[in-house]
Amino acid sequence: MKKIFALILVLSVLFSLTACQKKTALTADEFTDAMEDAGYVVMDVTDSVDTNGVDVTVLYAENEDLEVFFYVFKKSSDVGQTMSNIKDMCDNMNGSKATTSVNLGNFSKFTCTVGEDLFVASSIDKTMIFIETTKDQKDTVNDLLESLGYK
Numbered sequence: 787m788k789k790i791f792a793l794i795l796v797l798s799v800l801f802s803l804t805a806c807q808k809k810t811a812l813t814a815d816e817f818t819d820a821m822e823d824a825g826y827v828v829m830d831v832t833d834s835v836d837t838n839g840v841d842v843t844v845l846y847a848e849n850e851d852l853e854v855f856f857y858v859f860k861k862s863s864d865v866g867q868t869m870s871n872i873k874d875m876c877d878n879m880n881g882s883k884a885t886t887s888v889n890l891g892n893f894s895k896f897t898c899t900v901g902e903d904l905f906v907a908s909s910i911d912k913t914m915i916f917i918e919t920t921k922d923q924k925d926t927v928n929d930l931l932e933s934l935g936y937k
Contacts, residue, residue, distance in 0.1 A: 809893045809935060811910040814843055817856045820934055821847040826854070840864045851926055857914040865909050869894055872907045872916065876900065895937070908936040 812820070818828045826847040835844045841860040846853070859865050876885060876898035888895045895908040899921055906917045906927055915936050917927055931937035 808891055809910045811892075811913040812856075812934060812936075814845060814856070814858050817845060817847075817913075817934070821854070824930070824933070825849050826852075840868070851923060852917060852919055852930065854930070855916040857916070859912045859914070862912050865912055865914055866894075868914060869896055869907055869909055872896060872905065873898070876905055893936075895931075906931070910936060 814830075821828050826849045828845055828847045830843070831846045832842070832844045837844070842864065843858040845856040845858075847856065848854070857865075857868065859868070873885075873887075873896055876883065876896075879900045881901040883898060883900050885896070885898045887897075892911050893909070896906070898905045902920050902922075904917075904919050904921045904924060904927065906915075908915045908931055915931065915934065917930075919927060928937060
């Protein structure tokens with residue numbers, strides 16, 4: 787019995803240590819390089835996006851499968867507010883919904899499906915990736931986020 791308790795304690799400590807490890811956010815240049823290497827066309831669209839007065843740089847990447855937005859905020863509070871706004875947008879949409887949220891250390895991820903639409907927002911520190919696509923692209927989205935370190 788003591789061995790089982792000790793094993794559970796060790797596994798709990800190991801899980802806690804790995805779950806709390808800090809993720810490293812990409813810079814705008816690192817995002818651009820990674821996306822271009824993956825076959826995406828990347829553009830700075832900061833001047834053409836309504837940022838509601840938030841001080842943020844917005845990059846847009848696209849290929850034949852996905853459109854991806856990458857945000858670099860000046861203040862971390864703006865990331866949280868933007869993630870909350872996306873969640874509220876999803877909650878207010880009509881149709882059947884399924885949502886998941888993860889918050890670990892400096893990492894947050896929100897996923898929502900409404901009908902055939904899929905919305906994913908993933909943030910590390912003062913950066914956020916937002917993707918709006920269809921449910922059939924879920925694996926492509928997950929693969930991309932994993933390759934960027936945002937899964």
